[in-house]
Each structure stands twice: as structure tokens, then as C-alpha cells.
């Protein structure tokens with residue numbers, strides 16, 4: 001059976017960035033575990049090389065399927081083509097703008113917050129998509 005797909009935003013969802021630091025969020029600690037049951041991808045705004053560098057520096061890059069890395073300066077514009085090719089997806093992002101865009105397109109969505117724990121994320125994914 002095909003694994004369902006989880007697409008993660010990077011900034012504010014998987015990593016926190018500051019002037020002199022780059023740190024994983026609590027949510028990012030769920031990635032290894034989730035990779036056993038889901039196919040993992042990226043849905044991020046910005047430059048491909050910079051965004052994937054953040055994943056490499058936090059040792060997260062290897063968990064993501066290379067054909068599911070969607071990085072653009074216009075994320076919302078990518079949504080339709082993503083769901084045209086991949087039906088069973090959940091997007092996990094800290095952006096309310098993306099939340100609204102996914103709602104309009106009927107895409108399952110989990111709003112990440114900087115207070116969200118690994119356990120809370122796993123619970124939300126299970127509620128949204130029982131295995």
C-alpha cells in the first residue's frame with residue numbers, strides 16, 4: 001500500500017532561525033518516527049539551496065523524499081499542481097495564509113505553532129489520518 005504523504009513547511013515549523021542560530025523545533029523531533037509510516041516531503045517558501053541547506057544542517061534532509069520537495073517563492077501557486085499529482089496529503093505549516101489556501105482547495109492541514117510538542121503533532125496527524 002502506498003504511504004500517505006506529509007508535507008512540512010520549514011521556517012517556523014521544522015526549524016527556528018535567528019541571526020546566529022538555526023535550531024530544530026519540537027515538531028522536528030517527530031520526523032524520524034513519522035518516516036516509518038508516512039512519505040515525507042517539503043512545502044517551503046524561498047530559495048531551494050538555502051531551504052534545503054537548513055534541512056542538511058539540522059540533519060533532517062535524509063528523511064524527505066527527493067521527489068516531494070516543493071520549494072518556491074510562491075507556495076500558494078504550487079498547491080494545485082501538488083494535489084493534482086498527490087491525492088493523500090496533509091500539509092503541516094505555521095502560516096495562517098497557507099491554512100486558508102489549503103481550506104479553499106480541500107487539502108488537509110495542521111497548523112504548527114512554536115508551542116506545539118512532538119506528541120501533539122503525532123496526535124493531530126493520527127486524528128486527521130488514521131493509519
Ligand SMILES: [Mg+2]
Nearest residue numbers: 009011012094
Ligand atoms: Mg513557516
